Each structure stands twice: as structure tokens, then as C-alpha cells.
Amino acid sequence: MADPPSRKIQLRVSNQKAYVWDVEDLAALRADHHICGVLTGTLPHLSQQNVFLGVPLLLLPEEAVLLVSKQLAVFVDDSTAHRTPAHEELVQWNAERTAHVAAQIAGAEAKDAEQRGAANRALSEDAVRKRRAREEKRAAAARAKAIAEGADPDSVVLVVPTPQERPDTPSASANANTVYTVTVPADSAAELPWYAPEAATYATLEDAKAAGVWTYPSTSFERAKCEVFRDLWEKGHFMGGGIKFGGDFLVYPGDPLRYHSHFVATVHESPVAKIRPMEIVAHGRLGTATKKAHLLCGWDEAKQEVSYYSIEWAGFG
Incomplete structure (x- = not known):
């Protein structure tokens, strides 16, 4: 049997059930330890169905006991590890997420403006020449029509408008109709200031049973x-x-x-x-x-x- 890994998988225990929330731990359980469990969480964009599920992964009690006894995982009393965050912490956490989203939108808008400008600068001389030829043809047709209606040929002036390139920056209407895809940061539990599992972690079945966290x-x-x-x-x-x-x-x-x-x-x-x-x-x-x-x-x-x-x-x- 191989030596146990230095980083042990955290099994979050709630109501005598062991859950795994970290996606990397899910992959390690299946690929390295042939433990499957059952996905029980709904997907954010498909919450009205139960065919495709996501985290957390619910383990069989036998799977949890095996992992802890083999020193591959530890029990974490989830209710004890989480404390109630202060109002200031929630405000700061939400402000950081909002700033992260705003930075993504600003970067997407700048990239979009750069691409529009590059497209305008890439307008070839051939395209400009063809557009000017169309304008000359229209002006000539308008002059011929005026002369046919009895206008003095010397008073009819052929005016050819100069083709205008698109502006380098997107217009306000373009910005209003542009949709950007942003990623809302999903902090892991370890990154949350109000989550402290160190004092609620049990490395053996005996310790978890003595604390009343696990009884199976x-x-x-x-x-x-x-x-x-x-x-x-x-x-x-x-x-x-x-x-x-x-x-x-x-x-x-x-x-x-x-x-x-x-x-x-x-x-x-x-x-x-x-x-x-x-x-x-x-x-x-x-x-x-x-x-x-x-x-x-x-x-x-x-x-x-x-x-x-x-x-x-x-x-x-």
C-alpha cells in the first residue's frame, strides 16, 4: 500500500453524513482511490432538474470509514468549522467579488474596442475604391435623371460623397447591445475568513466518535x-x-x-x-x-x- 498523501481529503460531516466539496478532491477520489460517491448538488444554470448533478459529493458511510482508516482523509465537523461572519466581513467579501466582475467587464470592453479599431484600420483600399465607384454610379444616375427631366446640364453638378470609415470606438448603442461573459469567483472554503477547520478536524475514527461527530x-x-x-x-x-x-x-x-x-x-x-x-x-x-x-x-x-x-x-x- 502506498504511503498516505501529505494533503488529506477533507470530509465535511453534517448530520452524520460525509460530503466532499473540493472538485480536485473529487477527481483524486475517483482516479487515485477508486471511490465514486454520489453527486447531490444542483447545477447553478440547471436547477430545475435532477439528471445532471454537481457538488457536493455524498459518500457512503463505508467509503468515509475506509478513507479515514487508510489515512487518506480526515473528518471535519462542518457546523463547528463555520462561524457567523461579521457584517463588515460580508461587505468586504461582496465588494471584492463586485470589483472582480467590474474588472472583467472593463477588460472585455477594452479588448472589444481594440478589435473594432483594428477592423476599421484593416479596411482595404480596394474596399474604399469599390465603395467610391458605387457612389459615383449613383451620382451619375441622379445627374442623368435630372437632365432627362429638363434640367440645364450645366447646372447639374456631379457630387460624389467621400466614403466614411466606421469609427474606431464602439458607439453607445453598440455598447448597450454587447453581451460579455464574466466569471464570478467561487471562493473555496479554505479562502473564506469565517471558515476555520483546524479546530474541528479529526484524523481517526476514534477521535471523531469521541467528539460525537461520527458514529458509524x-x-x-x-x-x-x-x-x-x-x-x-x-x-x-x-x-x-x-x-x-x-x-x-x-x-x-x-x-x-x-x-x-x-x-x-x-x-x-x-x-x-x-x-x-x-x-x-x-x-x-x-x-x-x-x-x-x-x-x-x-x-x-x-x-x-x-x-x-x-x-x-x-x-x-
Whole structure:
């Protein structure tokens, strides 16, 4: 097992649930530690749907326990780490964001004006000549019309207007109709002056439980689930919630974005736990219907090891 990273992932705990807010941590969890979690946040511009979701990432309790026990992450009591900001701090924070947006708009306007000026200066002599030829043709047609209507030819003067180039700076109407894209700075929690996680960080499960921040696992069944999850994780599998398929976990051979799960895992507190025949039939039929094998996982507390039995439906006769 590789040495734990110097920078540990912060798991923000709220109501006994572990969340990850940093996008870089999300990428590291999936790419380096094959931990997926579930995105639960709405997107700013797509808030009226629940198909495409964003941060925070909600972790399974087994995932959180594994990360902390492997020294890959720490628990942060989110409610304690945040303090109520003073009014002056909020005013300053908002002023800095407004100034940042105003600077972006000013820079975009300057760039737009420069591009307009460059376009005007790039107006070729050929374009000017063609425009002047059109004006001469119109003036000649107007003179011929005046003479045809009986005007004195000597009194009709051919006037050709000089082609005018566009101004180098955008007009007021152009500015009014111009749309600029600006980026509103999204400060990370570490950059906020009213967020101080140092006093609310717990590096071990024991410390977090003693502080009342984290209580999982608290029963023999929960401990069995954590041990089965750890064993499958150490074998290189990706795991997800298996409630939709009648089990505790879905077991993937690789990233769920690329692979379908091969197993639905059900955890039992003991390798000699009693299972009703109807459960075996149900697991086998459901697994076959969803093109998976059902995995019965038993945790032996005395031997500190996990045993596995797979169920697949087979025809008879």
C-alpha cells in the first residue's frame, strides 16, 4: 500500500453524513482511490432538474470509514468549522467579488474596442475604391435623371460623397447591445475568513466518535459492511450502493462510467449466518434478470476475514 498523501481529503460531516466539496478532491477520489460517491448538488444554470448533478459529493458511510482508516482523509465537523461572519466581513467579501466582475467587464470592453479599431484600420483600399465607384454610379444616375427631366446640364453638378470609415470606438448603442461573459469567483472554503477547520478536524475514527461527530459503524452488521467493503476495495474493485438490485453494494471491475457491475453483494454478520431458501432463489433470479451474479459476503469477526459465495440461476432438465 502506498504511503498516505501529505494533503488529506477533507470530509465535511453534517448530520452524520460525509460530503466532499473540493472538485480536485473529487477527481483524486475517483482516479487515485477508486471511490465514486454520489453527486447531490444542483447545477447553478440547471436547477430545475435532477439528471445532471454537481457538488457536493455524498459518500457512503463505508467509503468515509475506509478513507479515514487508510489515512487518506480526515473528518471535519462542518457546523463547528463555520462561524457567523461579521457584517463588515460580508461587505468586504461582496465588494471584492463586485470589483472582480467590474474588472472583467472593463477588460472585455477594452479588448472589444481594440478589435473594432483594428477592423476599421484593416479596411482595404480596394474596399474604399469599390465603395467610391458605387457612389459615383449613383451620382451619375441622379445627374442623368435630372437632365432627362429638363434640367440645364450645366447646372447639374456631379457630387460624389467621400466614403466614411466606421469609427474606431464602439458607439453607445453598440455598447448597450454587447453581451460579455464574466466569471464570478467561487471562493473555496479554505479562502473564506469565517471558515476555520483546524479546530474541528479529526484524523481517526476514534477521535471523531469521541467528539460525537461520527458514529458509524456502531453495530456488528455495520462493522461487517465496512470490512467487506474494505476487502473488495483492496482487491481493486469499485463499489456503489446496491439497494436498487436487492443488495448492499454493486461491485464493478473498473470505473462505473466505463463498466457494468458484475456482482450484487449482500453482507452477513457471520459466514455461518442463516439464510432462507426463498432469499437464495430471489437473489439468483434477480441477479440473472439484471445480468449479474449475486455475492453472499460473510465477515468472520474471530478470524478477521471475509468469505464469499456467488449465486447464479441455472436451468434444470
